[in-house]
Amino acid sequence: MFPSLTQIFSTLFNGLVTGQITGAIVKSLGRIFIGFSLATIIGVILGYLIWKYKFIEDTLGFVVTALQSIPSIVWFPLAIIWFGLNDFAILFIVTIGATWTMTISASSGFKNVPVLYQQVARTLGSSGLHFIKTVIIPSSVPQLLSGMRIAWAFSWRALMAGELLGASDGLGQLLETGRALGQMDLVISIMIIIAIIGTIMDHVVFLRLEKNVQKKWGIQ
Amino acid sequence: MYVQIKDVHKSFLKDNEQMKVLDNINLDIEKGSFVSIVGPSGCGKSTLLNLIAGLDQADEGAIYVNDEQVTKPGPNRVVVFQSDGLFPWMTVLDNVTYGLKLNGMSKDKAEEKALEYLQMVHLSKYVDSYPHQLSGGMKQRVAIARALVMEPDILLMDEPFSALDEQTRMVLHHELLKIWQRTKVTIFFVTHNIREAVQLSEEVIVFATRPGRLKKVFSVPTSKDGIMPDSVTMHIEQQILDVLQSEIEKVLKEEMGSDYSFKTNQLHRDHSDSMGSNI
Numbered sequence: 001m002f003p004s005l006t007q008i009f010s011t012l013f014n015g016l017v018t019g020q021i022t023g024a025i026v027k028s029l030g031r032i033f034i035g036f037s038l039a040t041i042i043g044v045i046l047g048y049l050i051w052k053y054k055f056i057e058d059t060l061g062f063v064v065t066a067l068q069s070i071p072s073i074v075w076f077p078l079a080i081i082w083f084g085l086n087d088f089a090i091l092f093i094v095t096i097g098a099t100w101t102m103t104i105s106a107s108s109g110f111k112n113v114p115v116l117y118q119q120v121a122r123t124l125g126s127s128g129l130h131f132i133k134t135v136i137i138p139s140s141v142p143q144l145l146s147g148m149r150i151a152w153a154f155s156w157r158a159l160m161a162g163e164l165l166g167a168s169d170g171l172g173q174l175l176e177t178g179r180a181l182g183q184m185d186l187v188i189s190i191m192i193i194i195a196i197i198g199t200i201m202d203h204v205v206f207l208r209l210e211k212n213v214q215k216k217w218g219i220q
Numbered sequence: 221m222y223v224q225i226k227d228v229h230k231s232f233l234k235d236n237e238q239m240k241v242l243d244n245i246n247l248d249i250e251k252g253s254f255v256s257i258v259g260p261s262g263c264g265k266s267t268l269l270n271l272i273a274g275l276d277q278a279d280e281g282a283i284y285v286n287d288e289q290v291t292k293p294g295p296n297r298v299v300v301f302q303s304d305g306l307f308p309w310m311t312v313l314d315n316v317t318y319g320l321k322l323n324g325m326s327k328d329k330a331e332e333k334a335l336e337y338l339q340m341v342h343l344s345k346y347v348d349s350y351p352h353q354l355s356g357g358m359k360q361r362v363a364i365a366r367a368l369v370m371e372p373d374i375l376l377m378d379e380p381f382s383a384l385d386e387q388t389r390m391v392l393h394h395e396l397l398k399i400w401q402r403t404k405v406t407i408f409f410v411t412h413n414i415r416e417a418v419q420l421s422e423e424v425i426v427f428a429t430r431p432g433r434l435k436k437v438f439s440v441p442t443s444k445d446g447i448m449p450d451s452v453t454m455h456i457e458q459q460i461l462d463v464l465q466s467e468i469e470k471v472l473k474e475e476m477g478s479d480y481s482f483k484t485n486q487l488h489r490d491h492s493d494s495m496g497s498n499i
Binding site for chain 2: 141
């Protein structure tokens with residue numbers, strides 16, 4: 001049941017060349033791109049509402065904390081009933097897996113905008129949408145970025161679980177195919193790919209963005 | 221009168237108790253004058269500045285700047301705060317043009333004007349730097365340029381130099397006076413530093429504390445360079461200190477307990493004269 005290292009690498013190489021694995025990567029990345037973007041947008045909007053309105057903070061703010069503690073795969077049975085066993089169900093759990101943590105990061109980011117910046121902007125005449133665009137959002141960029149980094153990790157896990165259970169394609173489904181055929185070399189190849197993509201996103205994309213912001217702001 | 225403060229009262233809620241911070245403040249400031257307010261910490265001088273800025277609302281009374289009642293913050297009343305408050309995500313130039321662009325000036329024109337004011341504070345070499353690359357004094361200079369570039373009716377300064385070291389402060393005093401003489405902007409300057417107030421301003425208002433009231437107004441007749449104290453300013457400093465002494469003592473007694481005495485030549489004696497009786 002343990003394939004040799006050479007066997008794994010040849011399967012990995014063949015999969016990439018023939019398009020079996022490459023196609024699955026493209027499909028999975030497409031899903032996570034949509035789900036993660038939705039989660040980020042919804043999270044920032046909810047975070048804004050929680051920051052802005054006290055009664056939303058008292059109601060939704062509390063619920064969000066509770067919702068965040070539900071692993072997103074737990075939503076899958078409901079998602080199947082609502083949307084059927086298709087892409088929508090998977091997108092739903094990918095989105096919902098990342099939304100709550102993004103909401104919490106965004107609202108705490110907005111809450112931590114220094115009063116001084118807000119007073120400066122207001123005395124210079126800023127208000128409304130301009131105020132949010134030029135002060136609130138840029139000032140919370142460091143926290144939004146670290147929120148996105150965690151949100152991405154959550155949605156990446158949700159995506160793999162969802163695809164494993166109910167997709168017709170994607171990396172998770174290829175993992176399931178490998179299991180069904182008893183092809184452990186394929187399973188391990190996919191695991192390697194999942195780890196590589198996860199590392200690239202975390203280290204190359206998010207960590208680099210955070211470092212750039214820190215450098216620009218002078219935070220050591 | 222250019223700036224009119226009429227019967228202003230302000231209270232804050234502290235521990236479910238109304239605490240009066242400003243009690244019936246009446247004050248007129250002439251156009252082009254440089255007025256300072258000194259007083260012990262917590263006397264409400266910064267609160268008064270916030271009211272003029274429109275960052276806070278008075279409970280009673282009204283404030284008029286250039287015949288317009290103050291209801292909200294606006295670019296005709298810009299504040300220079302104790303910390304520079306520069307946006308760290310913008311370059312020096314973007315920080316200074318922020319208010320101009322916001323009020324509808326074109327990018328080219330705003331940058332041209334910003335450069336002119338950055339030159340006035342001797343920072344034209346640093347237009348493309350980010351705030352963290354500048355020293356504390358330079359940052360405060362940028363903050364002053366950002367305020368002045370709006371050509372406000374009144375420039376409000378809330379202890380702007382108190383976080384700086386002595387040398388930088390002296391240089392900035394000198395520069396601020398030069399800028400004031402050149403632009404003839406009206407300046408309202410809040411500080412706890414008596415020397416600073418006397419050396420810079422034409423008029424020094426001493427605030428009484430708890431609740432904040434106007435205690436006494438001094439006018440400073442001497443010519444100003446912002447660096448050297450002379451016999452006239454020294455004399456006024458001493459007078460202000462005498463007025464303030466009782467106020468400072470009041471605050472300290474409230475904070476440290478009633479047996480605190482500020483004056484060093486007055487030794488406090490426990491009249492019961494019973495050492496150890498409370499053990």
